[in-house]
Structure formats: structure tokens, C-alpha cells
Amino acid sequence: MAVVNSKHVQRGQVNMGDTGFANLPDKTNAVIIQQGDVLMTGTGVGTIGRAAPCLHPEKALPDNHVTVLRTDAMSPICLALYLNSIAGQYQVDQHFKGSSGQIELYPADIANFWCPELDQSTQQKIDKLAQQSLTLKAQSTRLLEAAKRAVEIAIEQDEAAGMAYLARKGALP
Known part of the structure; x- marks a missing residue:
């Protein structure tokens, strides 16, 4: 089963691309990450308090951070989105323990966070916009990689070959 650690939890997105793997013993009470969970990082200056929804159907194990x-x-x-907002991060700053870069945010402290009450209609609109954003981000990543490769082809061969590559990849308007 994949193991998700702090580096996989980005603000707003879980990157399952390079996770490690572990075998789950038969008799265990391990928490298993499921689609629809929200993951939040709990340690380290610069990484503490990042939150992301798990939108992947694959189950995974969280590490202890x-x-x-x-x-x-x-x-x-x-x-x-709320936990990554200024209001959510303010609460992270109020609740973490420790100093000198060795800071921790414990589940019991997260349980004391205040969150706004949003009606279902508002949540659905926000969800739709966020999903569109993720789709466009993936599309822009794909187009950027195609453009980089096209430049390489243009250098190695010629501009026409680079443009033909972009046309084959559907990266031209």
C-alpha cells in the first residue's frame, strides 16, 4: 500500500506520484487514507499545516507526520481550501507546539480549529471551481512539457519538426 508523507501533501493537492510502499500487517489498527479524506501535515517549519483533499481512489497509509x-x-x-487560507493558517500558528524548527501540530489541536459553516450550494460551487482549477493545472503541465519537447526537437532537427510534434500532441490552438 502507498505511504503518504509530508512532501506528498501539497497545498490543495495530494501528489501520489512517488510514494513509498509498505505492507500492512494482518492484525493492525492502522488509519487508512480513503478518497474524500483531508490530509494535513503536522511537522516542520515551512511544511506544517498544509492541507489537501485526497481525491485518489487508491487507499494509502499516512506516515506519522x-x-x-x-x-x-x-x-x-x-x-x-479553508485550512490553507489565512484563517486556517492563523489557527495552525496558534496551535503548534515546539520551537527552533522542531514544531508539531497534533490531531487534538486540529480538533479545536474553528471552521465556517457553509451551505451545500456554496460548497458545491467552490468544489466545482477547485476541480476546474485542478483540470486546468494538469492541462497546463501537459502543454508545458509538450512545449519543452518541441523546443528540443526544433534544436535537434528544425522548427517544422518541433511544430509538427506540437500538432501531434494537440498542443496547438
Whole structure:
């Protein structure tokens, strides 16, 4: 099973691309990450308090620096967006423990965070916009990679070959 650690939890997105793997013993009470959970990082200056909804259907294990949040009170996307907002990060700053770069945010402290109550219609609109944003981000990443490769082809061969590559990849308007 994939193991998700702090580097996989980006603000707003879980990157499952380079996770490690672990075998789950038969008799265990491990928390298993499921689609719809919100993951929040709990350690380190610069990484503490990052939140992302898990939109992947594959189950995974969190390492000990990732807290799994489950609630029916708010959609996973809205909750992650809120936790990454100024208001959410202010609460991270208020609740973390430690100093000198060795800071921790414990699940019991996260449970004391205040979150707004949003009606279902508002949450659905926010979710839709966030999903569109993720789709456009993936599309822009794909187009950027195609453009980089086209430049390489243009240098190695000629401009026409680079443009033909872009046409084959559907990267031209």
C-alpha cells in the first residue's frame, strides 16, 4: 500500500506520484487514507499545516507526520481550501507546539480549529471551481512539457519538426 508523507501533501493537492510502499500487517489498527479524506501535515517549519483533499481512489497509509481528517460537516475540497487560507493558517500558528524548527501540530489541536459553516450550494460551487482549477493545472503541465519537447526537437532537427510534434500532441490552438 502507498505511504503518504509530508512532501506528498501539497497545498490543495495530494501528489501520489512517488510514494513509498509498505505492507500492512494482518492484525493492525492502522488509519487508512480513503478518497474524500483531508490530509494535513503536522511537522516542520515551512511544511506544517498544509492541507489537501485526497481525491485518489487508491487507499494509502499516512506516515506519522500526516493527520487524516474525516468530516461530514464540510466537503473535503472546501475544508482543505479553508485550512490553507489565512484563517486556517492563523489557527495552525496558534496551535503548534515546539520551537527552533522542531514544531508539531497534533490531531487534538486540529480538533479545536474553528471552521465556517457553509451551505451545500456554496460548497458545491467552490468544489466545482477547485476541480476546474485542478483540470486546468494538469492541462497546463501537459502543454508545458509538450512545449519543452518541441523546443528540443526544433534544436535537434528544425522548427517544422518541433511544430509538427506540437500538432501531434494537440498542443496547438
